[in-house]
Amino acid sequence: MxxxxxxxxxxxxxxxxxxxxxxxxxxxxxxxxxxxxxxxxxxxxxxxxxxxxxxxxxxxxxxxxxxxxDHATKSVASELSAAIEDLPHDEKMRILKAVSALVEK
CATH class of the missing domain: 1.10.260.40 (lambda repressor-like DNA-binding domains)
Incomplete structure (x- = not known):
């Protein structure tokens, strides 16, 4: 640990x-x-x-x-969601594109 x-x-x-x-x-x-x-x-x-x-x-x-x-991934998703919740729509979309690019690798 x-x-x-x-x-x-x-x-x-x-x-x-x-x-x-x-x-x-x-x-x-x-x-x-x-x-x-x-x-x-x-x-x-x-x-x-x-x-x-x-x-x-x-x-x-x-x-x-x-x-x-190992099964704490829901917490990670929740933290990510909270971190971007108050951002403007265009910023959220920029982050989504960046994350999508990282996941595709």
């Missing part, structure tokens, strides 16, 4: 919620140092801690584990 990638996704989700490591730690009932260690990928959290983090950050577990879980 790529603990650094998972930790980075946790950090990104935390920052999107405008939370500090201290905020997350308090809500998950772990130390801020433990949050830091998890986000750096130095340690993998216990399952109950991981679930608590996902719940507090309001993200799915598979979105945090997208490069680890």
């Amino acid at each position: 790529d603990a650094k990638a998972v930790g980075q996704r946790i950090k990104t989700a935390r920052e999107k919620k405008n939370m500090t490591q201290e905020d997350l730690a308090a809500l998950v009932d772990i130390s801020p140092t433990h949050v830091s260690v998890i986000e750096r990928g130095s340690k993998i959290p216990r399952l109950d801690t991981f679930v608590a983090i996902a719940n507090v950050l309001e993200v799915s577990a598979d979105s945090l584990l997208v490069d680890v879980v």
Whole structure:
């Protein structure tokens, strides 16, 4: 498992919620140092801690584990959809063409 990638996704989700490591730690009932260690990928959290983090950050577990879980592709599609949802139509079409070209290779 790529603990650094998972930790980075946790950090990104935390920052999107405008939370500090201290905020997350308090809500998950772990130390801020433990949050830091998890986000750096130095340690993998216990399952109950991981679930608590996902719940507090309001993200799915598979979105945090997208490069680890083979069946997390729905999460990838969902993230792509969310990323382009508010773009103008011509930008969406440009992205669709680029993705189509990449898939055809």
